[in-house]
Amino acid sequence: MMLNAKASDDDVLATLERLDVQRDDPAKRVETVAEYVRLAEFIDPATPTGSERVAFILAFGPRTVDAPLDLFDRAARLSPEPDVVDRAAVAWASISIARGNLSGAEARLWETLRRTRGSGTTSERGACVNLARVLSRQARAQEALLVAGRACVLSEELGDTLGRAAAELASADALVEMGEATAGLARMDAAQARLAGIDHPAADALRITGRQSRLRALRGADRYDEAHALIVELTAEVESLSRGATVWLRGFRAQMHIDRGDIEAAERDVQVALEHAQEDDEPMIEIRVIQARIRHAQQDWPAVIRHGRRAIKAAERLRARLGYARFRLAALIPILREAGAPDVAQRCAELAAEERLQQIVAIDRCAREMPEFCVVRREDRELLVQTRTRFLEEQRECLAQLTTLLEVGTDPGNDRVDVFAPNDDGMVRVCAWCTRVATVGGRWLPLGHLMPPSGEIRVTHGMCAECRQDASQALPDDVR
């Protein structure tokens, strides 16, 4: 046995060394990459030789189902080559998002951004693009739009068409999450047009993730027939990715069925999602929410309440982690009220509001650390403003909780949330043009959507420095 194992180790070593020579031959590139990937577990990214092999896989290898996720994970931690560390981290995160590991991806992307920030490299751009994708999926669309905007700027500077397409796709995702599905679809089409004719594994990966984005957009735009056709096409492909991807897709399908009133089909999909989900998965919150919506459609009130409680339990379990999916609980507030359980609805509102509060703290911290993320692109500004009314309407209940939380601060001992900077009259200033809010330290942050309905926090409208500059540039010279 030992001898055999030794002999096969030698074989592997010999094969790897042969590949190291062969990789200089562009004609054999596809074959070389495939062989490296097959032997991924034998590659040690902590050594310079191993690190070079990883760099080659990162440059030419697959980014989808067949990508060596574990090798990228090790390289992101152990490679002696900083560039390989960053690129492996971004690739790992990108694949993890597709597989449904959002919190893991987010943590690693922030880490990468802290390292690469201001470098103007493809790693910095890649980290921004993927971070924007994570934020969109976590219903943190405003941050997502800003981070994607930053990625657009970086790709322009790099003259990177592929990166530009990826960044536009990420910003389109954010728009869809904001409820601007039609604008999102237009941006997606533009991004796919940029991708046409680019022969690169990263472009292939984008075409695939782009279709998942398109699916969400089609549902958002009520274009169900097209969404249905696309979902049939995508199911096998997405479900081969991983357990997490299956949970996401089935949950999504179930919601589409509920929208169309096909409750039986929704139940079947939720069942499949449940079979693949694990209790402490982030998507568990969403699955419980979907179950409650199904029972709501059947007017089975006790079951609505039961699933509502389960959703709360899942959310409380996730509290220690990032668990941004908590915000999904906001969708339960009206139906739990209707089911005659105002106390359970109240708890949902509290948890959802608490998550929003954490988001404010996170945006504030991010703005302090990386002010480049506070710049709203002109083309995004109007869309942000449009979203505000609908957002306030939809989130009224949980925003009322937010007001209470803002008054008392967060958990005792934790940093109190005092990001809003009131003027002398105690009124919070909101820019009437871009809806950003004046915060302590003079920054204008994109928190407009999160402001509680007026009257609960006193708001006065102003104009931020950037909008003032834009406005003055738009005026003819003699008026300025």
Ligand SMILES: [Zn+2]
């Ligand atoms: Zn402004």
